[in-house]
Amino acid sequence: MLKATGISVRFGASTVLEGVDFTASAGQITAIVGPNGSGKTTLLKVMTGEIPGQGSTHLNGSDIAALSPVDMARKRAVLPQAGNVAFPFTVLELVRLGLTSGLATNDADHLDHLPERALSRVGLDGFGGRYVQDLSGGERQRVQLARVLVQIWEPMLDGEPRWLFLDEPVSALDIGHQLIVMQIARDYARAGGGVVAVMHDLNLTAMFADRVTLLGEGRVRAEGRPAEVLTDHALSACYGCVLRTNTLPPAGGPWILPQATGIHP
Amino acid sequence: MVALSQMDEGGAPAIRPGDRRARARGLRAGLAVLLGFVMLVSLGWGAADDTRVLAAIGARLGLAEASLRDITIIWDIRMPRMVTAALVGASLAVAGAVMQGLFRNPLADPGLVGVSAGAGLGAVAAIVLGGFLPAALAAFTGAYLVSFAAFLGGWASVIVLYRIATRGGHTSVATMLLAGIALGALTGALTGFIVYRANDDQLRDLTFWGMGSVAGATWAKLVAAGPIIACALVAAPFLARGLDALSLGEPVAAHMGIHVQKLKRIAVLTVAASVGASVAITGGIGFVGIVVPHLLRLVQGPEHRTLLPNAALLGAILLLIADIISRTVVAPAELPIGIVTATLGGPFFLWILLRNRAILES
Ligand SMILES: Nc1ncnc2c1ncn2[C@@H]1O[C@H](COP(=O)(O)OP(=O)(O)OP(=O)(O)O)[C@@H](O)[C@H]1O
Numbered sequence: 224m225l226k227a228t229g230i231s232v233r234f235g236a237s238t239v240l241e242g243v244d245f246t247a248s249a250g251q252i253t254a255i256v257g258p259n260g261s262g263k264t265t266l267l268k269v270m271t272g273e274i275p276g277q278g279s280t281h282l283n284g285s286d287i288a289a290l291s292p293v294d295m296a297r298k299r300a301v302l303p304q305a306g307n308v309a310f311p312f313t314v315l316e317l318v319r320l321g322l323t324s325g326l327a328t329n330d331a332d333h334l335d336h337l338p339e340r341a342l343s344r345v346g347l348d349g350f351g352g353r354y355v356q357d358l359s360g361g362e363r364q365r366v367q368l369a370r371v372l373v374q375i376w377e378p379m380l381d382g383e384p385r386w387l388f389l390d391e392p393v394s395a396l397d398i399g400h401q402l403i404v405m406q407i408a409r410d411y412a413r414a415g416g417g418v419v420a421v422m423h424d425l426n427l428t429a430m431f432a433d434r435v436t437l438l439g440e441g442r443v444r445a446e447g448r449p450a451e452v453l454t455d456h457a458l459s460a461c462y463g464c465v466l467r468t469n470t471l472p473p474a475g476g477p478w479i480l481p482q483a484t485g486i487h488p
Numbered sequence: 489m490v491a492l493s494q495m496d497e498g499g500a501p502a503i504r505p506g507d508r509r510a511r512a513r514g515l516r517a518g519l520a521v522l523l524g525f526v527m528l529v530s531l532g533w534g535a536a537d538d539t540r541v542l543a544a545i546g547a548r549l550g551l552a553e554a555s556l557r558d559i560t561i562i563w564d565i566r567m568p569r570m571v572t573a574a575l576v577g578a579s580l581a582v583a584g585a586v587m588q589g590l591f592r593n594p595l596a597d598p599g600l601v602g603v604s605a606g607a608g609l610g611a612v613a614a615i616v617l618g619g620f621l622p623a624a625l626a627a628f629t630g631a632y633l634v635s636f637a638a639f640l641g642g643w644a645s646v647i648v649l650y651r652i653a654t655r656g657g658h659t660s661v662a663t664m665l666l667a668g669i670a671l672g673a674l675t676g677a678l679t680g681f682i683v684y685r686a687n688d689d690q691l692r693d694l695t696f697w698g699m700g701s702v703a704g705a706t707w708a709k710l711v712a713a714g715p716i717i718a719c720a721l722v723a724a725p726f727l728a729r730g731l732d733a734l735s736l737g738e739p740v741a742a743h744m745g746i747h748v749q750k751l752k753r754i755a756v757l758t759v760a761a762s763v764g765a766s767v768a769i770t771g772g773i774g775f776v777g778i779v780v781p782h783l784l785r786l787v788q789g790p791e792h793r794t795l796l797p798n799a800a801l802l803g804a805i806l807l808l809i810a811d812i813i814s815r816t817v818v819a820p821a822e823l824p825i826g827i828v829t830a831t832l833g834g835p836f837f838l839w840i841l842l843r844n845r846a847i848l849e850s
């Protein structure tokens with residue numbers, strides 16, 4: 224269980240988050256959606272201990288303020304929205320950095336093979352010997368995901384769920400790899416782990432998320448199952464454009480179609 | 489071909505694409521052998537009096553017989569000089585690698601960005617102001633005082649530089665280099681001011697030392713500065729895991745379980761200790777700190793756990809070779825070693841700059 228209560232963040236005079244409550248359960252994908260600048264990344268940073276904020280965050284019952292970096296690394300891994308690499312690492316060397324700490328096992332043989340398994344999982348078989356700086360944007364994003372997966376490969380540790388925090392994990396990916404990555408997240412959750420993902424693609428969110436939190440201007444605008452949150456009214460108000468929500472025939476999930484005309488004044 | 493590349497002699501694990509650790513281990517073995525060889529050459533082995541050199545080395549260890557004169561030349565003149573060159577070379581190369589990891593920037597070098605100048609200011613201040621101490625006390629504290637003051641000067645410089653060049657965990661290359669120039673100029677001016685107040689005896693010390701030289705190496709100076717360098721060399725490998733993680737940025741390193749503030753504090757101390765103690769014995773010797781890590785990264789990749797030990801070995805080798813060159817090109821006179829490293833390192837640095845244009849222009 225991830226539970227953040229009363230999160231407020233100010234940068235100078237501007238209030239970026241105002242009294243945000245957020246919960247996520249293990250075994251589920253919890254999506255955070257909202258327009259640019261609504262505070263999604265900031266909320267993720269507070270909940271992963273990267274930046275301070277008012278309020279408190281509890282991960283599996285422990286206050287994250289009281290956890291050491293190593294304890295945190297054992298419980299959760301974080302895929303940032305953007306990142307750069309200072310030196311010319313190969314793909315294998317970068318993914319292997321995921322083994323820095325917080326490992327579930329000391330089994331050297333198992334750990335030794337994890338980077339390749341993670342690369343294979345994100346569709347980068349045979350990329351180990353390439354230089355990271357020579358990869359395309361989408362390939363690089365998947366390399367980083369492989370590194371994150373290596374850190375907390377087993378979704379459960381000592382009977383506790385581990386957590387994946389993903390900031391726009393599919394933003395640079397083609398449609399096929401979007402599905403692959405979302406499926407990785409779903410498998411992780413189904414195996415007992417927790418997944419918190421910041422998303423821009425509302426249809427993928429509707430398809431894969433178990434719960435959705437809609438942020439607007441630093442506050443929670445709606446929270447619930449995708450069908451409850453992703454409504455014409457809530458979305459159009461929050462994103463400032465006209466969106467039509469429909470129901471997908473077999474499963475009954477929503478799908479969202481933006482309207483080219485009638486941008487809100 | 490595929491089968492061949494995946495097989496490996498002697499039952500070693502198969503070569504994995506992108507894994508350069510095996511190569512780094514091989515390189516380490518090769519460098520260690522080369523270092524031993526260069527050390528012997530530095531003691532005079534390979535010149536006409538081969539057997540006398542070996543005998544003199546062995547004599548103090550009770551392994552051979554040699555004349556007192558030979559033993560004195562080897563053990564009290566050549567040996568401290570050889571050990572100084574090796575230790576300072578290792579120390580400067582490791583300081584460069586750690587600093588580049590700390591600044592996340594392959595162009596950070598203690599000599600280029602004013603850290604050596606800061607250490608030099610500390611050392612010069614200690615030499616000149618030490619002259620005001622009672623003679624007996626000065627003789628006792630002299631070398632230690634110089635080492636410690638150089639350490640303090642280097643430490644202050646790294647901290648000031650880091651504060652100026654790094655914001656929100658991101659180091660700007662341009663700011664770092666320009667701040668380094670300013671810092672170097674300022675500490676250089678202060679050094680000049682103090683030198684101006686020095687007496688003639690001190691002055692001769694200071695000029696030769698200012699160009700970087702291992703000629704004045706003595707066991708006494710080594711005893712004062714060696715332990716500090718040794719501490720830094722021992723501490724450096726413990727930084728490797730953290731510096732590797734830091735390559736991905738401070739937030740990511742923290743997410744991976746690294747205590748980033750602690751890492752940075754220890755890295756700064758390590759750089760200051762190794763640069764400060766080196767400058768205290770030999771003065772500012774440039775370019776070792778940037779050339780060695782750069783060459784190694786090309787061959788074996790940027791992982792600090794293999795980079796740092798190999799940098800120590802290659803740094804020692806390079807400075808020993810530079811010392812041999814400095815003693816032979818204008819023999820029987822000799823060049824300050826700093827001139828040799830600058831002559832070799834300057835063009836190399838320009839080459840690195842050209843290779844890193846993309847970083848500089850971003
Ligand atoms: N370090 C900072 N200093 C000042 N303002 C900041 C800082 N970080 C974020 N902000 C501001 O906070 C607001 C929310 O930023 P945040 O990155 O959380 O948005 P987001 O919802 O993730 O947007 P996007 O969809 O573009 O990623 C923005 O207006 C941003 O300008």
Ligand SMILES: [Mg+2]
Pocket residue numbers: 263264265304390
């Ligand atoms: Mg964001």
